[in-house]
Amino acid sequence: MSRSYEQVCRIARALDVLGERWTLLIVRELTLGPRRYSDLLDVLPAMGTSLLATRLKHLGEYDVVRRTTLPGPGRAAAYELGARGEALLPLLASLADWGGGLQAPPPGYADRAAWSLVAMRLTAPGEAAGFDTLTELVVGEETLWLQGDGERVRTEVGPAPVKPGLRLTCGKATFYALAKGEVAVDDAMASGELVVEGAPDTARRFFELFSLSGGRHATSP
Template identity: 75%
Template structure:
């Protein structure tokens, strides 16, 4: 049973829903798009299946997550953010910024390019919503896609649903260096560490907008 602080304070009441271990990481994963239960379990190493099931049931009660049917063959069951979960986007963005000031994680910590790309989207400036090129990002076996529609930036795991106008392929170290401004698109292309399919100017704009060095993010996308 989920514990309660039994306080009227709104912070305490929010923590009654969100304060348990793993809860916000489930929200993080679903901020990358709808997912199957097995995919959530695989991408949350260290979380057992019974605990994940319990957390999902708890979050469903508050419309933080909801069940959905995933597109594609077989129409598999999955989970997505509910309206109350989507409303947590500014909180996730603030946690990205706050966490950026901490010391680096211990060597060997589990890492995914998807988490870096999510942080890039969450802290991007407001004009990023106008980046309407369907962009596919392939990093060491991980594939994601992104597109702005003028109101929000959609980011999901997996191949783009249509032929991308821009495809970026690199290793994890190069992607991190591009994301944090430690190298440029031109230098990474010249060294062969970044492959760009599409307009190189759009690739430069992508890393200008979706950069973890952006000083003035606008939240709520």
């Protein structure tokens, strides 16, 4: 059973649900679409299987997460954000913005392009929801996709569900440099560090809308 502050205060009550270590990182992972238990354990290995199971059960009681099944053969069991979990996205956006003002992390910290893409999506301007070009990103060994539907932006781990209108392939360092505005799309293409399959104008627009430079004091991904 999770610990409680035993206060009526709304902030304390929210922290009763969300304040335990790792909890918001589970929510972060589920912003990237439904994930199997093993997927969550792979990216949050320090949690351990017992703690992860306990956290998922606890969050499920408050509709922060809920069980679902993945499409395709086998209908694998997975977890996704519930309605109360979706309501946390503005909070995650504020944390991403605030975290951008911290000094660069020490060498050796775990790093995934997916985590930066989460921040890029959450802190993007409202007009980013209109970016309806299905975009697949291959960043090092990671593959992700993103698409706006006019109301929100959907981002998931894995290949795009159908042939994308835009495919961007680059290394992690180039991806961060593009996202932070340190390198222009045209220059990255000319150097061969970025391969664009689709319209270069659309690639430019992608990095205009989705960036790591939108934080108040952004210094690192």
